[in-house]
Amino acid sequence: MPSKSKTKLKPASGTLQTPKLSGNKKSKSKSKSLVPAVVKEAVPELPKDEEEEELEKLLFGDLEGFREGLKAAEEEVEESEDEEMRDADEAEEGDEEGLKAIEKDYAAMNDDQLFFIDDTAPTNAVVPYQEEPEKMEVDKVDESAEGKAAWVDSDDERLAISLADHGRSRKLRDNELDDVVTGREYAARLRRQFERIFPTPEWALPEKPSKRPRRGDVSESESSDDESYDFAVSAPSLTALLSSNTTLTAHKSRLRLRPEVIDIHRLPDGNIDQPSVSAIRSISFHPTHPLLLTAGFDSTLRLYHIDGKTNPAATTLHLKNTPLDTAAFLPPNGTKIVAAGRRRYFHIWNLQNSRVERVSNIYGHRDVQKSMESLTPSLDGKYLSLIGARGTVQILDANTSQWICTATIEGTVSSLAWMPPSSFSDTSSPLPQLLIANKVGEVYEFSISLKRVLRVWRDEGCVNLTTIATSTRHIAVGSASGIVNIYDRKVSFTGPGRAEDPKPVRTVESLVTSVSSLRFSPDGQVLAMASLMKKDALRLVHLPSCALYKNWPTDKTPLGKVTALEWGMGAGGLWLVVGNEAGKLRMFEVRG
Structure with a gap:
């Protein structure tokens, strides 16, 4: 059996080694001599023909072609410039010849052939765009104020x-x-x-120049006197005003108002110089001087010099953490101001020495006197009344703030009103006298000097009594249904004790929401009534005819939601001040 042989591969550099075949030594030598050696040699590069060289120039270019192209481009630019100059010269020559021909034609024409008047407006003509003159003026102002634009694209045109x-x-x-x-x-x-x-926000707009405040509802005869000029605000100091003899608000009105139409004009707002930042809850005129006091939930008392034109601010007093519901001057000289809110204390501000006193102790009555926002001074300035819990009313001395007596009625007290001296003899009702009304419509007449209730009567048809007001002759009672009953003290009440319930001389039903404010004018000729629940809910009633004024307010009278009312005596007539929920003091003047 023949023996098996193995093949081996041995690589060599520059030669190709074939595998050895199995066999004897003789066969191996023959196979080795027959295989030639393979050697790597460099391949020679063939020369480029004309077609290949031309294609290479077209794709990549050469230095000579670049220079020739540059010269050709320069020659084309020079030729184009020469052509443009020739065209311009020819156009100028043609224009001159055309102008000469047109001048000859115009010289031969008559004047009526040169011009005509076109009095017919085109109906469907396309009007080319033109910049508005107002817009151009605004652009000029902007350029002078802010400078020219940093960059303008000429291609926009x-x-x-x-x-x-x-x-x-x-x-x-x-x-x-x-x-x-x-x-x-x-x-x-x-x-x-x-x-x-x-649109541009208001804070970014430029400030408007100051002008004379407008007076609303001014007749045509007065409009000629209204010239635009600036007022020079020169209000006297508060100390100088209180020590002076200026009594614009103390004189008696001699107006005789008609029952059908009221002549009323709007004045600049009472707080136009320093407006309130919250709803105005209380308004009070100084007894003798042209000063107006306001208070509200911003815990600030504000005094204004009232002149009907600029009404500059006099001074302010901020009571920390004390939202105010009531504030009033103390008669008869008005040197003190009482202010109270829904707190267990009230403040007395002395204007002469600028001292502020806080009164918080009513000994023996702390359990029923938990809030003092209903503080009301008497007409003579001697007493202060405070509504308490469980049908009680505390009477304090205005000078010493000491407790005097307590008036107790049935039910819950809803409103108070001090009775002024009547214009007729009424010996059965000694003064000072306080009207105390509960929510069910019962009215108690309480005598301070006798310290007891003199008379009790019920408001006719009242379900939920909200407020009560008095004058020298009339009593007005408002309810939550919007009804106001007006009583005549001269004919409705006779004798002491519980008499037969009086009948109102007039029932006013012009308000449809709860009555929140009732105020008689100082002369007793007008009753103002308002509701906080509805916007512009204010009406005026003439007395003693009890006729409702229908010519005012109108739809354009800017009242808002009325939160406070007050009357005052001005130099020209009656002043009506309306405080609203937005913190504005709308002032109006009633003229005879």
């Missing part, structure tokens, strides 16, 4: 943009025939559309 082709651009047209505009005009219209959607 050459662009022609169609506004009718795209739906988003159609809103930029001024009319249906408006179509093509320049790029500059397109940018201006985009800016105008943006300002329409997002």
Whole structure:
């Protein structure tokens, strides 16, 4: 059996080694001599023909071709400039010849052939775009104030943009025939559309020049005297005013008002110089001087010099953490101010020495006197009344703040009113006298000097009594149903004790929501009534006819939601001040 042989591969550099075949030594030598050696040699590069060289020049170019192209471009530019200059010279020569021909034609024409008047307006003509003169003036002002633009694209004037082709651009047209505009005009219209959607805020607008405050509802005869000028605010100091003899609000009114139509004019707001930041809850006129006091939930007492023109602010007093419901001057000289809110204390502000006193102790009555927002001074300034819990009313001495007596009634006390001296003899009702009304409509007449109730009567038809007011002759009672009953003290009440319930001389039903304010004018000729629940809910009633004024207020009278009312005596007539929920003091003057 022949033996098996193995093949081996041995690589060598530069030679190709074939595998050895199995066999004897003789066969091996023959196979080795027959295989030639393979050697790697470099391949020679063939020369380029003309076609290949031309293609290479076309693709990559050469230095000679670049120079020739540069020379050709320079020659073309020179030729084009020469042609333009020749064309310009020819055009100038043609224009001169044309102008000479036109001048000859015009010289041969008559004057009526040169001009004509076109009195017919085109109906469907396309009006070319022109910049509005007002807009150009605004642009000039802006450039002078802020400087010129840093960069302007000259191509905007050459662009022609169609506004009718795209739906988003159609809103930029001024009319249906408006179509093509320049790029500059397109940018201006985009800016105008943006300002329409997002107007400039008020804080970014320039300040308006000061003008004379307007007086609303002024007749034509007075409009000629209204010239625009600035008022010079020169208000006297508070100390000088209190020590002076100025008594604009102390004189008696001699007006005789008609029952049908009231002559009323609007004055500048009473707090136009220093407005309130919250709803005005209380308004009070000084007994003798032209001063007005306001108070509200901003815990601040504000005094104003009232002149009917500028009404400059006099001074303010901030009572920390004390939202105020009532504030009033203490008669008869008005040198003290009492202020109270829904707290267990009240404040007395002395205007002469600027001292503020806090009164918080009513000994023996702390359990029923938990709040003092209903503080009401008497007409002579000697007493202070406070509504308490469980049908009680505390009477204090205004000078010493000491407790005097307590009036107790049935039910819950809803309103108080001090009775002024009547114009007729009424010996059965000694003064001072306080009217105390409960929610069910019962009214108690309490005598301070006798310290007892003199008379009790019930308001006719009242379900929920809200407020009560008095004058020298009349008593007005308001309810939550919006009804106001007016009683005549001269004919409705006779004798002491519980008499037969009086009949009102007039029932006013012009308010449809709860009555919140009732105020008689100082001369007793007008009753103002208002409701906080509805905007512009204010009405005036003439007395003693009890006729409702229908010519005022109108739909354009800016009253708002009335939160406080007060009457005063001005130099020209009666002043009516209306405080609203927005913190404004609307002032009106009633003239005879």
